[in-house]
Amino acid sequence: MADITGRDLIAMFDAIAAMIETQKGHLSELDGVIGDADHGVTMGIGFSAVTEALSQLDASSAEPTAVFNAAAKSFLNAVGASSGPLYATAFMRAGAAAKGKASLDRDAMVDVVAALSRGIQERGKATRGEKTMVDAWLPGAEAAEAARAAGEPLGACLAAAAAAAKEGADSTKAMLASKGRASRLGERALGHMDPGAASAAMILQVIAEEFKD
Numbered sequence: 001m002a003d004i005t006g007r008d009l010i011a012m013f014d015a016i017a018a019m020i021e022t023q024k025g026h027l028s029e030l031d032g033v034i035g036d037a038d039h040g041v042t043m044g045i046g047f048s049a050v051t052e053a054l055s056q057l058d059a060s061s062a063e064p065t066a067v068f069n070a071a072a073k074s075f076l077n078a079v080g081a082s083s084g085p086l087y088a089t090a091f092m093r094a095g096a097a098a099k100g101k102a103s104l105d106r107d108a109m110v111d112v113v114a115a116l117s118r119g120i121q122e123r124g125k126a127t128r129g130e131k132t133m134v135d136a137w138l139p140g141a142e143a144a145e146a147a148r149a150a151g152e153p154l155g156a157c158l159a160a161a162a163a164a165a166k167e168g169a170d171s172t173k174a175m176l177a178s179k180g181r182a183s184r185l186g187e188r189a190l191g192h193m194d195p196g197a198a199s200a201a202m203i204l205q206v207i208a209e210e211f212k213d
Contacts, residue, residue: 003103006062012210017047030195039195049078068095093119106154115139131175134195140165155213162208170199
């Protein structure tokens with residue numbers, strides 16, 4: 001496929017926001033079992049703010065870094081909950097990875113996915129196995145990088161990321177939580193998927209669908 005432009009990234013964020021809008025009830029339901037029951041609503045507010053901010057950009061000339069930076073600022077301003085700083089940092093890291101590029105080829109887009117994951121992990125100070133969104137983002141990034149190393153095209157790299165993220169989100173059902181409100185539930189959190197991991201897997205699935213070959 002052709003390289004990904006700022007216009008393409010704006011369309012990607014629009015697609016993510018639309019998906020979150022349809023899934024916010026389900027995500028809040030997941031969060032109601034082990035959290036504050038607001039994850040879906042919070043994510044909806046954040047991505048709605050992102051699409052509003054991006055609509056103010058000139059899509060024909062906006063570079064990828066500008067798109068990610070605008071997304072970071074608007075998400076953080078709209079969401080004060082924990083997911084606000086996490087996704088704002090992720091988008092800032094993605095913007096840094098894309099800095100100086102007018103468009104993103106396969107290698108650059110995989111670097112962006114890795115940067116998103118790294119931003120989530122660094123800001124949340126979380127590691128794999130703690131029943132957080134890192135359990136979806138990290139396997140997703142690793143799968144994208146592995147597919148790239150194997151010479152796969154961008155569509156296959158992103159599809160691998162989405163599949164690994166979904167598997168990672170599913171794996172959180174068997175985990176005890178060590179962070180957030182869920183950590184107070186102990187074994188009562190077992191059997192329930194982490195809502196942040198669930199939404200992360202959904203986001204990577206949208207990204208894969210937007211840029212499939």
